[in-house]
Each structure stands twice: as structure tokens, then as C-alpha cells.
Amino acid sequence: MRVLILGGDGYLGWATAMYFSNKGHEVAVVDNFTRRLMHLERGTDSLTPIKLLRERVEAWKEATGKTITPFIGDIRDWDFTSRVVRDFKPEAIVHYGEIPSAPYSMIDVHHAVHVHENNVNGTLNVLFAMHQFAPESHLIKLGTMGEYGTPNIDIEEGYIEIEYKGRKDTLPFPKQPGSFYHLTKVHDSNNIMFACRIWGLRATDLNQGVVYGIETDEVNLDDRLLTRFDYDESFGTALNRFVVQAVAGIPLTLFGKGQQTRGYLNIRDTLQCVELAMLHPADPGRMRVFNQFTETFSVLQLAQAVKEAAEKLGISVEIAHYENPRVEAEVHYYNPTLSHLPDLGLQPRYLQEQLVESMIQRVVQFKERIITHAIVPRIRWKEGDREDQVKITELEK
Amino acid sequence: MRVLILGGDGYLGWATAMYFSNKGHEVAVVDNFTRRLMHLERGTDSLTPIKLLRERVEAWKEATGKTITPFIGDIRDWDFTSRVVRDFKPEAIVHYGEIPSAPYSMIDVHHAVHVHENNVNGTLNVLFAMHQFAPESHLIKLGTMGEYGTPNIDIEEGYIEIEYKGRKDTLPFPKQPGSFYHLTKVHDSNNIMFACRIWGLRATDLNQGVVYGIETDEVNLDDRLLTRFDYDESFGTALNRFVVQAVAGIPLTLFGKGQQTRGYLNIRDTLQCVELAMLHPADPGRMRVFNQFTETFSVLQLAQAVKEAAEKLGISVEIAHYENPRVEAEVHYYNPTLSHLPDLGLQPRYLQEQLVESMIQRVVQFKERIITHAIVPRIRWKEGDREDQVKITELEK
Numbered sequence: 001m002r003v004l005i006l007g008g009d010g011y012l013g014w015a016t017a018m019y020f021s022n023k024g025h026e027v028a029v030v031d032n033f034t035r036r037l038m039h040l041e042r043g044t045d046s047l048t049p050i051k052l053l054r055e056r057v058e059a060w061k062e063a064t065g066k067t068i069t070p071f072i073g074d075i076r077d078w079d080f081t082s083r084v085v086r087d088f089k090p091e092a093i094v095h096y097g098e099i100p101s102a103p104y105s106m107i108d109v110h111h112a113v114h115v116h117e118n119n120v121n122g123t124l125n126v127l128f129a130m131h132q133f134a135p136e137s138h139l140i141k142l143g144t145m146g147e148y149g150t151p152n153i154d155i156e157e158g159y160i161e162i163e164y165k166g167r168k169d170t171l172p173f174p175k176q177p178g179s180f181y182h183l184t185k186v187h188d189s190n191n192i193m194f195a196c197r198i199w200g201l202r203a204t205d206l207n208q209g210v211v212y213g214i215e216t217d218e219v220n221l222d223d224r225l226l227t228r229f230d231y232d233e234s235f236g237t238a239l240n241r242f243v244v245q246a247v248a249g250i251p252l253t254l255f256g257k258g259q260q261t262r263g264y265l266n267i268r269d270t271l272q273c274v275e276l277a278m279l280h281p282a283d284p285g286r287m288r289v290f291n292q293f294t295e296t297f298s299v300l301q302l303a304q305a306v307k308e309a310a311e312k313l314g315i316s317v318e319i320a321h322y323e324n325p326r327v328e329a330e331v332h333y334y335n336p337t338l339s340h341l342p343d344l345g346l347q348p349r350y351l352q353e354q355l356v357e358s359m360i361q362r363v364v365q366f367k368e369r370i371i372t373h374a375i376v377p378r379i380r381w382k383e384g385d386r387e388d389q390v391k392i393t394e395l396e397k
Numbered sequence: 398m399r400v401l402i403l404g405g406d407g408y409l410g411w412a413t414a415m416y417f418s419n420k421g422h423e424v425a426v427v428d429n430f431t432r433r434l435m436h437l438e439r440g441t442d443s444l445t446p447i448k449l450l451r452e453r454v455e456a457w458k459e460a461t462g463k464t465i466t467p468f469i470g471d472i473r474d475w476d477f478t479s480r481v482v483r484d485f486k487p488e489a490i491v492h493y494g495e496i497p498s499a500p501y502s503m504i505d506v507h508h509a510v511h512v513h514e515n516n517v518n519g520t521l522n523v524l525f526a527m528h529q530f531a532p533e534s535h536l537i538k539l540g541t542m543g544e545y546g547t548p549n550i551d552i553e554e555g556y557i558e559i560e561y562k563g564r565k566d567t568l569p570f571p572k573q574p575g576s577f578y579h580l581t582k583v584h585d586s587n588n589i590m591f592a593c594r595i596w597g598l599r600a601t602d603l604n605q606g607v608v609y610g611i612e613t614d615e616v617n618l619d620d621r622l623l624t625r626f627d628y629d630e631s632f633g634t635a636l637n638r639f640v641v642q643a644v645a646g647i648p649l650t651l652f653g654k655g656q657q658t659r660g661y662l663n664i665r666d667t668l669q670c671v672e673l674a675m676l677h678p679a680d681p682g683r684m685r686v687f688n689q690f691t692e693t694f695s696v697l698q699l700a701q702a703v704k705e706a707a708e709k710l711g712i713s714v715e716i717a718h719y720e721n722p723r724v725e726a727e728v729h730y731y732n733p734t735l736s737h738l739p740d741l742g743l744q745p746r747y748l749q750e751q752l753v754e755s756m757i758q759r760v761v762q763f764k765e766r767i768i769t770h771a772i773v774p775r776i777r778w779k780e781g782d783r784e785d786q787v788k789i790t791e792l793e794k
Contacts, residue, residue, distance in 0.1 A: 078506055109475055109525035113518050120517070120584070121510050124577075128506035131781055152566035153559060162550060162559055162571070167730070169549035171571035174559070175587070180521075183591060187517070187584040190572070194580060198724040198778050327595040333564070381595050384528055 001278065002026045004090035006075060006097030006126065008068075009053045010035055012142070012211065012270055013096040015227045018218035019271045021066045028069040028088050029053070034099060034118065038234070042104075044374045046228035047244060047366050048214070059224035075122040078129075085129035085137075092278045093130065095141045097122060098188075102146070102179035102326070103379040104234040112180040112384075119184035120191070127195040138281040139192065139203040140274055145263045145293060145336060147186045147207060149176030150329055155336035158189075158205060158289020173289075178328050179381070193287040200284040204277045209263030209293030211270050212239035213355070214362045227267075229363075232374040239264065239302050241375065243356070246310040247363045248370045251320035253377065258300030258321065261334040263293025266349045276344040290340045294348035309356035325380045398675065399423045401487035403472060403494030403523065405465075406450045407432055409539070409608065409667055410493040412624045415615035416668045417675075418463045425466040425485050426450070431496060431515065435631070439501075441771045443625035444641060444763050445611070456621035472519035475526075482526035482534075489675045490527065492538045494519055495585075499543070499576035499723070500776040501631040509577040509781075516581035517588070524592040535678040536589065536600040537671055542660045542690060542733060544583045544604060546573030547726055552733035555586075555602060555686020570686075575725050576778070590684040597681040601674045606660030606690030608667050609636035610752070611759045624664075626760075629771040635696055636661065638772065639703040640753070644760045645767045648717035649704070650774065655697030655718065658731040660690025663746045673741040687737045691745035706753035722777045 003020050007013040008029020021027040031053060039045050051059065057068050071088075073080035075097050085093075098119040099105070105115040123141070130137055148155045151174070161170045172193065175186045192203050214229050230236045231244035242252045265273075273292045282288040297305075300319075307317040324330070349355075400417050404410040405426020418424040428450060436442050448456065454465050468485075470477035472494050482490075495516040496502070502512040520538070527534055545552045548571070558567045569590065572583045589600050611626050627633045628641035639649045662670075670689045679685040694702075697716075704714040721727065746752075 078510075109522060112525070113475075113521050116517060116521065117514065120513060124510050124513065125506060128509070128781055151568055153561040153564045153568075160559075160561065160571075162557070162561075164550040164557065164559075167550045171548055171550075172573065174557075174568035174571050176569065177587070177591065180588070180591070183584075183587055186587055187580075190574070190580055190583055191577070194574065194577070199781070384525055384596070 001091045002089060003278070004084070004088055004093045005029045006093065006095045007031060009033060010096055011228045011230065012267065014056065015216050015219060015267060016094055016271055016274055017068050018060060018225065019216065021060065021068050022064060022218055028071060030071045030073065030075065030084060030097060032072065032074040035235070038104065042232065042234055042374060044232035044234070044371055047231055047363065047369055048226040048229045049366070049369065050226055050228050051224050056225065059222055063221050063225065075125055076118065078125050081125040082129045082133060086133040090134055090137050092138045092140060093126065094274055095123065095126060095139060098184070099181065101234045102181045103377065105179055105181035106379055106381050106384065108384055115181055116184055120187045123188045124191060127192065127201065130201055131195065131199045135199070135201065137202070138278065139201065140277045141188065141192060141203060141205050143185050143189055143205045143207045144182060145207050145209045145291060146182040147175045147177050147189060148173065148336070149178055150332040150334055151176065152333050155291070157291045157337055157340055158207070178326065196285055196287045202282040202284050203287045204282045205287055205289045206273065206277065206292045207289060208270065209265050210237045211265055211267050212237060213267035214359055216268055216271060233377040233379060238299055239306070242303055242306040243359045243363050244370060245375060246306050246315055246317045247360060247367055248372055250372060250375060251318040252303045252306065253375070254299055254303055254319060254321050255324035255326065256321065256330045258303060259298050259331050260328060261296055261298045261332070263291070263296050263336055264351065265292065265294045266355070269294055269349055272346060273341050276341060276346060280344050291336050291338050292341060293338065295350055296334060305351065305356055309353050310360055313357060313360055322377065325377045327381045398488045399486060400675070401481070401485055401490045402426045403490065403492045404428060406430060407493055408625045408627065409664065411453065412613050412616060412664060413491055413668055413671055414465050415457060415622065416613065418457065418465050419461060419615055425468060427468045427470065427472065427481060427494060429469065429471040432632070435501065439629065439631055439771060441629035441631070441768055442766070444628055444760065444766055445623040445626045446763070446766065447623055447625050448621050453622065456619055460618050460622065472522055473515065475522050478522040479526045479530060483530040487531055487534050489535045489537060490523065491671055492520070492523060492536060495581070496578065498631045499578045500774065502576055502578035503776055503778050503781065505781060512578055513581055517584045520585045521588060524589065524598065527598055528592065528596045532596070532598065534599070535675065536598065537674045538585065538589060538600060538602050540582050540586055540602045540604045541579060542604050542606045542688060543579040544572045544574050544586060545570065545733070546575055547729040547731055548573065549730050552688070554688045554734055554737055555604070575723065593682055593684045599679040599681050600684045601679045602684055602686045603670065603674060603689045604686060605667065606662050607634045608662055608664050609634065610664035611756055613665055613668060630774040630776060636699050636703070639700055640756045640760050641767060642772060643703050643707040643712055643714045644757060644764055645769055647769060647772060648715040649700045650772070651696055651700055651716060651718050652721035652723065653718065653727045655700060656695050656728050657725060658693050658695045658729070660688070660693050660733055661748065662689065662691045663752070666691055666746055669743060670738050673738060673743060677741050688733050688735050689738060690733070690735065692747055693731060693733070702748065702753055706750050707757055710754060710757055712757070719774065722774045724778045
């Protein structure tokens with residue numbers, strides 16, 4: 001299958017590109033290096049020393065004999081996006097090409113607007129390009145479980161049948177996202193739903209949980225093929241950051257008591273889920289929604305799992321409770337449905353002590369590269385003011 | 398009260414500015430003349446010969462002795478928006494500063510993206526400016542009943558209590574808007590809801606129906622104070638367009654059988670509703686939503702009302718059924734709730750034969766100015782391709 005991966009230089013994008021290429025698909029990646037630029041801005045970096053995209057593609061060719069075609073450009077640029085879709089004629093478009101950071105979107109007005117422009121406008125270009133140049137292709141769009149927030153009812157997969165005053169309808173599930181970043185994903189979902197309805201496009205919206213893990217079969221072939229691994233306050237996710245904190249001897253940062261519960265999955269399961277979506281494409285005309293996670297944990301549970309695994313390896317770990325920089329319910333009901341992906345055959349890899357230990361060992365390999373200044377969260381939801389940010393950035397230096 | 402009106406040069410914006418100024422409020426208007434520019438692009442114009450904003454403000458001063466302060470600039474420009482909010486210190490911000498056209502947003506990718514940037518990013522700037530420089534002010538935001546679409550259950554005012562699998566929550570009402578323009582209003586609602594929640598802002602989201610009418614007390618003082626009156630396919634709304642078609646001797650354009658039902662209100666009631674919202678401000682911390690209309694009609698009912706009134710005045714009128722350029726259900730359930738505004742004291746002016754007759758007479762006054770080429774809809778939801786549009790525009794010339 002011809003697969004176009006948007007954001008193919010990123011954490012999941014590069015791992016997905018190699019995974020599909022290895023399985024014999026014809027893979028092209030699109031990237032404009034937004035993530036690398038943002039790390040320069042924040043003074044942070046991937047824990048893993050990642051190669052330039054050009055070098056990655058060459059190393060992949062050397063290691064496997066297979067070709068991954070890079071298209072360098074910005075999906076907000078219609079001329080670029082429309083040409084790529086017209087010329088490559090993808091059968092599937094896996095769309096990771098968005099800025100995925102809640103804290104980054106909350107820095108100030110400029111960051112909030114930038115995340116909107118990048119995510120929402122970029123996706124509009126992709127939809128129009130599909131409509132005009134690849135109307136049969138299947139959009140596999142990475143959304144987030146964070147679109148739903150934490151309602152006091154079960155979270156269904158994208159839609160809910162509502163019975164109200166004696167009448168019934170199946171309607172989009174009401175969403176209460178928790179940051180401007182999460183809001184852009186909701187805006188995307190609404191725009192994609194509409195584009196499917198009016199143009200008969202095929203799309204699957206993957207409402208993904210928090211991804212953890214550093215290794216895939218392809219990453220493990222050669223250190224030049226490593227995918228990025230972020231642990232900073234903007235781009236690091238809970239388990240990944242905890243492991244780095246444990247190795248760096250920094251207390252694990254919990255917000256409040258750490259009872260916020262979310263869905264999680266292994267990076268290998270992300271690849272499996274995206275593949276299942278691709279091999280079973282959505283019908284034209286109605287956006288399909290899959291919740292994509294394998295387990296739910298409270299942040300405290302994850303911290304404890306890291307502490308236990310680290311201590312087995314002789315690393316002592318502290319857990320610190322910080323004032324929550326976000327505005328969110330600490331104690332809440334959380335019961336998301338997970339049935340579409342298991343129905344398609346998802347075989348979850350649950351979080352086990354060995355996995356955490358192996359993550360810790362991989363992180364130890366790159367211990368010298370850990371940058372500590374931006375692990376503890378400083379971006380506060382209630383502020384939203386550039387002045388403070390500039391000051392903080394100066395202080396860090 | 399100090400009232401800042403965004404989009405104060407527009408149809409409702411200018412009428413609202415005069416209305417509040419007349420009542421003794423301190424009024425400033427913000428505009429960047431987007432609407433006037435778009436008419437230049439589409440080769441259309443207001444039926445009423447409207448004056449430059451500077452002339453309007455002078456004529457208002459002459460007619461009433463009162464001052465309306467104009468700020469000329471783009472709310473997408475943070476430097477401009479933040480200075481206006483900081484310096485004027487509004488107690489209420491009435492936000493009409495958006496591109497309000499479904500067809501315009503559906504022309505092609507560039508128009509879809511432009512409407513997103515203008516509406517969503519402009520509103521983000523307003524929210525951040527309020528948060529930083531006027532945290533006590535009350536945002537009165539014009540949304541649209543079109544955000545809801547036509548669900549098969551009653552449409553509540555912004556939120557709905559859902560009972561599901563034995564649990565309950567009050568959640569944002571699920572929305573299914575019918576154009577990229579309507580989607581931007583949904584994105585705005587979601588962003589405002591979030592800003593209220595995290596920053597404790599006050600906001601009222603007015604989900605307004607289709608506005609009709611050409612006259613208000615202030616407009617009638619002097620022809621230099623006329624507000625704009627659009628009837629073209631992009632900016633004209635159903636009743637206004639029908640009246641112009643009747644006077645111009647063009648058949649009234651119904652899409653399909655014309656059974657699409659929507660909420661409507663008189664421009665004078667828009668002023669009344671915005672005033673009621675302003676005089677009873679929202680509490681901080683949760684976006685309040687009012688449905689804002691006075692009656693529901695099918696498009697066919699409106700066409701028949703115009704036909705009858707016109708024929709009494711000796712004007713013969715045909716009704717023509719066109720293929721629907723939109724993608725929407727022609728026959729549907731429609732039962733929106735209307736209780737918050739009546740609870741605050743709304744006294745509706747229902748649509749009566751005399752009103753339609755008086756609109757027809759006003760339109761006759763400007764009959765020579767009617768531009769006929771862009772009344773019949775040509776922008777088709779299913780196309781979304783610039784090529785066709787450019788060709789159509791050329792043909793029109």
C-alpha cells in the first residue's frame with residue numbers, strides 16, 4: 001500500500017515509517033522539522049541522539065534495502081501539500097503532523113495561535129488535497145483521548161446515542177478538552193467529520209492515550225535508526241519523563257496527589273493500532289473514531305511502577321508532589337470504552353516491570369545527554385502571559 | 398458602561414454601536430473592513446449606500462451629539478488588540494468581528510483557511526487580551542444556531558444533561574455544523590468555554606438565528622447612518638435576499654423544496670438581546686449560552702410571506718426551486734429551546750406582513766443599486782476547488 005506519513009520525522013512518525021516500510025509498504029514521509037525547531041526554542045532536546053532525516057533514510061536503506069521517500073515541507077503550504085498528495089497518490093495518509101504539546105500551547109497567545117494555525121490549518125489543507133487529488137485515500141488521523149476531558153459518564157468512541165425527552169439520536173460525543181492543544185484536536189475532529197460528510201472522504205480519528213516506550217523492532221536494528229524520546233515539560237509524556245527523572249536522580253513530578261487517570265499504551269501498540277486501522281479502512285462518508293489505549297493508570301501508579309523498577313536496578317527514587325500547573329479535576333470518574341481496536345484484533349502489550357526496567361536501561365545508555373532544566377513544569381495554565389515566560393527562560397540560563 | 402464592539406462597521410455592529418451610544422453608554426468600535434473588502438472580491442455590494450466609518454461617526458455626532466470612537470485594525474494583530482483592550486478598558490465586549498458567511502468559507506481551501514484564521518485566531522487574541530488587560534469584562538460573543546445543525550432531539554441552550562448507563566453529567570451540547578464557517582463558530586465556542594474555565598472569564602455565547610430587517614430607530618434618523626444590507630449569495634440571509642429578489646423581479650431561490658427550518662429574528666431584537674445579555678452579565682468561570690431567535694420558519698414559509706406582501710404592493714413574484722448547493726437534510730426535526738432570553742425579559746417583534754411590506758418599500762428606495770449577478774447561489778459545497786471558482790468569476794464578468 002502507498003502510505004504517506006505526515007510528521008514522519010517525529011517520535012511516532014519515524015517509528016511508523018520504518019514499521020510499514022519493513023512490512024513491504026511504499027512509504028513516504030512529510031516533515032518540516034517543527035519539533036526540532038521547538039526544542040531549539042525551549043532549550044531542550046531528545047534524549048536519544050537522533051540523526052537528520054536524510055541520514056535516517058540512508059541508514060534505513062543500508063539496514064534493510066528499503067526506501068522511505070522524504071518530502072520536506074509544511075502542510076500549511078497548499079502548494080506543497082497538494083503536490084505531494086497529487087504526485088504520491090497515497091492510499092493511506094497517517095497524520096501525525098501536528099504540534100502535540102499541551103504546555104507549549106499554553107505559554108502565551110502567540111503559542112496558542114501558532115498551535116492552532118499549525119494543527120487546524122494544516123489539517124484543512126490535507127482534507128482539501130485528499131478531496132481534490134486522492135478522494136479514495138484513507139486518512140488515519142492522530143487525535144487524543146484528551147479531547148474528551150473527564151466527563152462523569154462513560155466515554156464512548158467518538159459518538160454517543162442520546163435519549164432525550166422521548167427522542168433519540170446518535171451524536172458526536174461532547175468534548176471538554178483541557179488545553180489549547182487539545183482544543184485544536186477537537187477542532188480537527190469536527191472539521192474532518194464535516195469533510196467526510198460533504199465529500200465522502202474516508203477517515204479514522206484515533207483518540208490516542210499517552211504513549212510510552214523507546215524501543216520498536218526497527219529502532220533496535222541500528223542506533224542510527226533511533227526515534228526521538230522527549231522528557232521535557234513540553235513534549236515529554238508521563239512515563240517517559242519519570243524514567244528519565246529516575247535515572248537523572250530528580251524526584252518524579254506529580255501534580256497534586258497524582259490521581260489524574262488517563263489511558264496509556266506502548267509505542268509498539270501505537271504501530272499495531274495504526275496498522276489495524278489502515279488494513280481495515282473506514283467507509284466513505286462518515287468519520288470513524290477509535291479510542292486507542294490499552295490500560296488506564298493514575299499518574300501516581302505510574303510513578304510507583306517506575307520507582308519499584310528503578311530500585312530493583314539499584315537506583316533510588318523520590319516522588320515529589322508539585323502544585324498542579326494545569327487546571328483539571330484531580331479526582332474524577334474515568335471509564336473510556338475500548339472495543340473497536342480489540343474487535344479488529346489488537347493484542348495489547350501491557351505495562352510490565354520488565355518493560356520499565358528495559359526502558360530504564362535504555363535511558364541509562366544516554367544518561368550523559370539528559371538536560372535537567374526543563375523537566376520540572378513551569379508553564380502555568382492560569383498565566384498565559386509572554387512576559388513571565390521570557391523571564392523564566394532568562395532565569396534558566 | 399464602556400462597550401467595545403468588534404466588527405463595529407458591519408450590519409449588526411454599526412446598528413449596535415448606535416443603539417448603545419444612544420442609550421448613553423461609552424461606545425468604541427473596532428473594524429478592519431474585512432466585509433467591505435470581501436464585497437470587492439466577489440463583485441457585490443451592500444444594497445444600502447453605506448458611508449465610510451469616519452463619516453458615519455461624524456454623522457452620528459451631528460445627529461445626536463454623541464461620540465462613537467473608532468479603532469481601525471485587525472483583531473488577529475495581538476499588538477493592536479491588546480492595546481485597544483488595555484487602553485479602552487471595556488466592561489463589555491460585543492464580538493461581531495468574524496466572517497459570517499457559509500458559502501464564502503466553502504469556495505476553496507484558501508477561503509476555508511482564511512475564515513478559520515480570521516475567526517478562530519482573532520477570538521483567541523480577544524480572549525488573551527481580556528485575560529491580561531480586562532479580566533472583569535464580559536464577552537458577548539455572536540455565535541450561531543447553525544452550530545447545532547439539525548439533531549433529532551431538542552436543541553438545548555449550549556449544554557445538555559445526559560443520563561447514560563446509570564450515570565449523569567451536564568455536557569456541552571453535541572454540535573454538527575454545516576459549513577467551515579459554522580465550524581469556526583463551534584471552535585470559538587469550545588475555546589471560549591475553556592478560557593472561562595481556566596481564567597475565570599465572563600462570557601455569553603449568543604447562538605443567533607438568521608437576522609432580517611433593514612431598519613432600527615437609529616438607522617432611521619438619517620440616511621448617512623444606514624447600516625449595510627447584504628443580499629448576495631455570500632452575505633445575504635434568506636428573508637433579506639428574498640425581498641431584494643422580489644423587488645428586482647428575480648425568482649426567489651429555494652434550495653430543493655425549501656423545507657429547511659431555522660430560527661429567525663428581527664435586527665431590532667438582536668439589539669434587544671445583546672442589551673439584555675450586557676445588562677445581566679455572565680458569572681465568571683463558565684461560558685453561558687443563549688439561543689437567540691424569536692420564531693422558526695421553513696425557507697418556503699418565508700418565501701411565501703414575501704410573495705404575499707409583494708403582491709399586495711403590486712409586485713408579482715415567482716418562487717424557483719434550485720438544486721441545493723449545500724449538503725444538508727431537507728426534511729428534519731427542529732425544536733430549539735428558547736428560555737434564557739425570554740427569562741431576562743425579551744419582548745419579541747414577530748414577523749408580520751407590515752414588516753415585510755416596509756422592508757420591500759425600503760428596498761424599492763435603493764432599487765437602482767441592486768447587483769443581480771451574485772444573487773443566485775453558485776458556490777457548491779461538494780466542489781471546494783479554486784479552479785472552478787476562478788472560471789465562474791470570469792464568466793460573471
